[in-house]
Amino acid sequence: MPAKLPLWERPVTYASIGATQSADLLTKSPSGYRPFRQRTRIGHGDARWDYAWTEVMSWGIQRNSGFRVDVADVPAAVSDQTYVPVAFDEAGAPLADAVAGDEVVFGPDGAPFIVPGDSVVLEIPFGPFQVTAPARVVYVVNEVNRRGFAYGTLPGHPESGEESFIVEQTDDGSVWLEISAFSRPANALWWLVYPVLRFSQAYYTRRYFESLSGTLAPTTEA
DSSP, X not given: OGGGSOGGGSOOSOSOTTGGGOTTTTTSOOTTOEEEEEEEEEEESHHHHHHHHHHHTTTHHXXXXXXXXXXXXXXXXXXXXOOOOOOBOTTSOBOOOSSOTTOOOBOTTSOXXXXXXXXXXXXXXXXXXXXXXXXXXXXXXXXXXXXXEEEEEXXXXXXXXXXXXXXXXXXXXXXXEEEEEEEEESSHHHHHTHHHHHHHHHHHHHHHHHHHHSOOOTTSOO
C-alpha cells in the first residue's frame, strides 16, 4: 500500500501531472476535476518582487496563511537526479534558468528553496480540526521574472489534484500572483462535506493573496 511507503516514495493521486501549466486549463481541465485560476496584482517594485518569490519558494505563502509545513527527508540520490523541465517563451525559445543548478539557495528562514520532488505534510486548520494533507512538488518555475512551483496531492490528502503558485514581475514593475488548480474530493467522505471543503478552499486562496500583498518592512519599498 502506498501509505506504508516513505512519503517521498508515495505516488501522487492523479494522472494529469503538470496540467496547471496549461493556458487552457479553465476550458480543458482534466476530466472530472474542477479547474481554478486567479491572477491578482500584489504590489509593485523590486522589493515586493523579492519578498513575494522568496516567500513562495520557501513555503512562506502556506505558513503565513496558517498552515504548518513539514518537509520530508529525501535521499540525496533522489533529489540530485530530479528532472527540471526547460521552460519556453511564446516564440518557442528556451528560457535560461535564473539560478545555477549547483547553487544552494535558501529562504528567509534559512530553509532551502523548494525543488521538484520535495514531499511535505501540510497541516491545515479546518474548522475546529487540523487536516493532514500530504503533497509533492511536481514542478518548479525558475525564470528571471517568473518564479514559483506546483504541488500534487499524495494519499491522505482530502483532495485529488494539483495547485500552482506563480509570482511574476511584468515590464512596468507590477508584481502578480497567479494561483491555478484542478481538484476534486479524494474519497466519498470528503464528497459528503464538499460544500465545506469549497468554502475552506476559497478562504485559504484569499489568505494566500493577502499574505503576499501586505505592508513590507519599513526598510523596504512596496
